[in-house]
Amino acid sequence: MRRLVLAIPAALLLAPGPARGAICTVVVTTDAGAGSGDAGDLRYCVTRANASADVPHTISITATGTITLASPLPPLGRDVTIAGPGPASLTISGSGLHPLFFVGSPSSPDPTPAVTISDLTLAGGRARGFDGGEGGGGAAGMGGALVVNGGSVVVSNVTFSGNQSVGGKGGNGSDTGVFPGGGGGAGSAGANGDYSLWAAGGSGGPFGGSGGTAGSGTFGNGGAGGDGAGGGSGAAGGPGGVGGGGGGGSAGAQGGVGGGGGSGVVFGASGGWGGGSGASGDGVFSFGGGGGGAGLGGAVFVRSGSLVVAHCTFTGNSASGGAGGTGGVGTSGPGSGRGGAVFVHGGWLTLFGTSFSGNSDTTGPGSDGTGSCASPPAVPCDPGNVTVYGGTVGCTPPPPAVFDDGPVCEGATLHLSTPAFEGATYSWTGPNGFTSAAASPSIPGVTVASAGTYGVTVTAGGCTSAAGTTEVAVLPDPSAPSVTAPLPLTVHQTACCGTSGGVTGATSAALSSFLAGATATDDCDPDPAELPVLAGGVEATETTCFESGSTPVTFRFQDASGKVGSASSSVTVRLFGDLDLDGRVDPADMVVLQSFFNFAASPGTPPFAAPESMADLTHDAAVDPADMVQLQSFFNFAVACLAP
Numbered sequence: 186m187r188r189l190v191l192a193i194p195a196a197l198l199l200a201p202g203p204a205r206g207a208i209c210t211v212v213v214t215t216d217a218g219a220g221s222g223d224a225g226d227l228r229y230c231v232t233r234a235n236a237s238a239d240v241p242h243t244i245s246i247t248a249t250g251t252i253t254l255a256s257p258l259p260p261l262g263r264d265v266t267i268a269g270p271g272p273a274s275l276t277i278s279g280s281g282l283h284p285l286f287f288v289g290s291p292s293s294p295d296p297t298p299a300v301t302i303s304d305l306t307l308a309g310g311r312a313r314g315f316d317g318g319e320g321g322g323g324a325a326g327m328g329g330a331l332v333v334n335g336g337s338v339v340v341s342n343v344t345f346s347g348n349q350s351v352g353g354k355g356g357n358g359s360d361t362g363v364f365p366g367g368g369g370g371a372g373s374a375g376a377n378g379d380y381s382l383w384a385a386g387g388s389g390g391p392f393g394g395s396g397g398t399a400g401s402g403t404f405g406n407g408g409a410g411g412d413g414a415g416g417g418s419g420a421a422g423g424p425g426g427v428g429g430g431g432g433g434g435s436a437g438a439q440g441g442v443g444g445g446g447g448s449g450v451v452f453g454a455s456g457g458w459g460g461g462s463g464a465s466g467d468g469v470f471s472f473g474g475g476g477g478g479a480g481l482g483g484a485v486f487v488r489s490g491s492l493v494v495a496h497c498t499f500t501g502n503s504a505s506g507g508a509g510g511t512g513g514v515g516t517s518g519p520g521s522g523r524g525g526a527v528f529v530h531g532g533w534l535t536l537f538g539t540s541f542s543g544n545s546d547t548t549g550p551g552s553d554g555t556g557s558c559a560s561p562p563a564v565p566c567d568p569g570n571v572t573v574y575g576g577t578v579g580c581t582p583p584p585p586a587v588f589d590d591g592p593v594c595e596g597a598t599l600h601l602s603t604p605a606f607e608g609a610t611y612s613w614t615g616p617n618g619f620t621s622a623a624a625s626p627s628i629p630g631v632t633v634a635s636a637g638t639y640g641v642t643v644t645a646g647g648c649t650s651a652a653g654t655t656e657v658a659v660l661p662d663p664s665a666p667s668v669t670a671p672l673p674l675t676v677h678q679t680a681c682c683g684t685s686g687g688v689t690g691a692t693s694a695a696l697s698s699f700l701a702g703a704t705a706t707d708d709c710d711p712d713p714a715e716l717p718v719l720a721g722g723v724e725a726t727e728t729t730c731f732e733s734g735s736t737p738v739t740f741r742f743q744d745a746s747g748k749v750g751s752a753s754s755s756v757t758v759r760l761f762g763d764l765d766l767d768g769r770v771d772p773a774d775m776v777v778l779q780s781f782f783n784f785a786a787s788p789g790t791p792p793f794a795a796p797e798s799m800a801d802l803t804h805d806a807a808v809d810p811a812d813m814v815q816l817q818s819f820f821n822f823a824v825a826c827l828a829p
Contacts, residue, residue: 207239211246216255227252227277228259235262235294241588241602243268246305251276257283261300262293264586266604269305272344272498279310281349284328289335289490297336297490299586301604306344307331307484314353314478314507323353323478323507323520328486330502333532335490337586341606344498345484345526352478352507352520477507477520482528483544487576489532491583495606495645496538499526499570505547522546524572534571534578537646538608541570584653585643592658594709597745599628599657603641615639615657635659662709666742666750671702675757676731696756700725703740703752710744717741720756733758734767 209223209230220229227246234242241264249270254277269275279285285307288300307330314324329348331340483502485492506520525544527534546569571578590600603611605624613621616637619628628635636659640652674695700718707713717724719739720731735757743749765773803811 207234207237208243208245209233211244211248211252214248214250214252216252228254231258231261231265234265235259237263238294241265241299246270246275249274251278253278253280254283254285258286260287260290260293261298262290262295264295264299264588266301266303267305268301268303271304272306272342275304276306276308278308279329279348281309281311281347283310284312284332285310285330285348287328287332287334288338289333291334295336296334299337299588299604301339301341301606302331302343303339303341303606304343306346307348308344308346310348310484311351312349312486313351314480316354316507317356317478317510321356322476323355323510325478325520326350326352326480326504326507327488327528328482328484330484331486333485333487333490333492335488337491337583337604339493339495339604339606340497341493341495342497344500345502346498346500348484348502350480350483350486350504350522350524350528352480352505352522354507355476355478355510357510477509479506479520480504480522480547481530481572482524483522483526483546485527486524487527487529487532487534489530491533492535493606493645494527494534494536494539495608497540499539499541499544501543502526503545504528519547523574525569527571529571529573529576529578531574531576533583534573534576535645535648536571536578537648544570546572584651585641587639587641587653587655589639589655589657592660593631594660594662594707594745595633596630596662596747597710599631599635599659601626601628601639601641601655601657603643603653606645609643609645611641611643613639613641631659633659633661660709662707662744662746662748664708665748666705666707666710666713666744668703668705668740668742668750668752670738670740670752670754671699673755673757674699675759699754699756700738703742705742705750707742707744707750709746713742713744713750715740715742716749731756731758 207223209220209225211227211230212224213219213226215226216228217226218228218232219226220233225233227244230244234244244265244267246267246269252275257279277285286302288298289296310329310331312326312329312332314326317323327350329350330345331338481504483504484499485494502525504522504525506522509519523546525546526541585603588602593599601613601621602625605611609624611622611624613619613623613626616635616639619635619639636657638654638656640654642652643650676696703715705713705715719725719741720729721736722739723729725738735755737753737755739751739753741749741751767773805811
């Protein structure tokens with residue numbers, strides 16, 4: 186028996202539901218921002234994660250080798266996990282030209298995201314502070330590989346190698362004294378003064394922003410720099426912000442944390458913490474050079490938020506200050522390097538299982554900070570490795586980020602998670618006496634009573650965090666899913682004339698599309714699961730045979746509470762020559778054929794005097810069942826069903 190052949194793809198019989206959150210796979214080491222759908226290069230996946238509110242994201246890097254960045258990556262502005270194939274297999278490199286990762290930009294969709302980076306190497310990142318304008322202090326360079334400006338960040342099994350932070354150069358002095366400039370900003374160089382007597386120098390921009398332009402006016406005061414920016418110069422130079430250089434003027438201003446001091450007509454100002462001092466002018470209408478900016482955190486700079494460093498390696502990272510500007514009385518000072526590996530300006534840093542080797546800093550006028558290195562753990566709090574200015578290194582880290590996939594339906598499985606890393610232990614609590622020691626526990630068959638507050642603490646390196654919490658909603662499920670079946674499908678056999686039957690690829694695609702064509706909605710479950718399709722009351726498989734004639738097909742979906750909804754359609758197989766649609770090519774079809782052509786046999790005996798009857802295939806002067814036998818033989822019909 187020949188068959189009309191059509192395979193049913195296994196994936197169409199029971200397709201899995203979509204994953205929670207979004208997953209993007211890095212499959213190449215290019216840096217063009219190229220990709221499609223759920224795969225591309227690293228820049229593509231970071232941009233895609235930032236653009237989508239479907240969190241938490243996962244960026245899985247399967248490519249091996251070195252990803253060389255042509256420019257800094259976009260700031261990470263969503264909850265995301267970036268997982269590589271291992272430090273020995275993948276390196277993300279700035280080639281000594283660019284910084285690598287920035288977390289917590291104020292302009293990001295989420296300025297305080299939860300970020301995990303694991304199993305890769307960060308190398309060759311370079312953060313350089315911008316130079317000051319005329320007489321302005323240089324800006325600080327901060328975090329060659331990673332800047333934590335907010336949020337909760339975990340790095341695990343990451344090697345930081347050969348990263349640098351370099352302070353900006355102080356602006357040179359002037360012998361005219363009428364065009365003082367701004368301090369170096371975190372996002373651009375300080376502006377020179379404009380052509381007005383004692384014009385006010387522009388202020389440095391905010392952390393990660395651009396420096397302002399010089400103002401106009403007579404004997405104006407220079408603007409104050411924001412975090413990471415230098416203050417402007419003027420009649421009185423403005424102070425630098427965190428990491429900014431003070432501006433030059435009649436009295437130079439002190440630099441901010443890491444910023445170079447501004448120069449002055451009368452005297453220059455001392456640099457801020459780690460920044461070089463500005464020089465004084467050598468005449469009534471002159472001002473000296475600005476101090477150099479500091480280099481803070483060769484590999485990592487923590488401004489705020491929290492950072493957990495677990496089982497990482499810091500090697501060959503460096504922090505160095507920028508040179509002072511020239512001109513004026515005395516010498517403007519260079520900036521200092523602090524925290525050859527890590528600099529903590531604020532927030533929390535927890536380290537354990539982490540090694541330091543070959544990291545370095547440059548000496549300079551800056552002093553050690555006022556933060557604390559708690560014990561445990563033992564942290565190398567020295568300028569060459571870790572420098573703490575105002576944050577805390579040690580125990581009692583802040584609450585971890587906590588995720589759930591709620592609201593969930595009654596009867597569904599609730600999934601909880603917190604970022605996981607090697608060597609940590611977890612302690613979950615929740616309603617109905619729930620406890621778990623897993624990083625990502627699940628609770629099957631939840632009830633309305635399962636709603637409420639779930640919390641987790643993380644213990645690592647002898648330090649236990651405060652509890653992170655999440656509120657879970659459980660929705661009652663009032664009804665089964667509403668299922669919409671595809672329109673009935675009719676498959677016509679079109680092969681004839683001695684062929685073996687069969688169907689075209691287009692017909693195969695049509696049946697495949699039909700079997701996957703049902704949809705469902707549910708009052709509670711946004712993603713009801715599709716159950717196996719029933720063909721004639723039996724689960725359809727890759728060997729299911731759709732017999733000639735009509736076969737009922739039932740589509741079923743089940744929601745998280747176990748309720749099942751269904752809808753029906755059908756597949757009809759029509760054979761070539763089965764004129765009475767009874768699923769067989771037999772003498773009964775000749776009766777239909779006779780009626781259709783209005784046959785009448787010619788009178789007489791062979792040889793006929795009149796034209797032969799069209800359907801008298803046996804030439805016996807009668808249109809009868811014997812002609813159907815001949816018709817079957819001529820067209821070679823023996824098709825019975827639709828199956829592989």
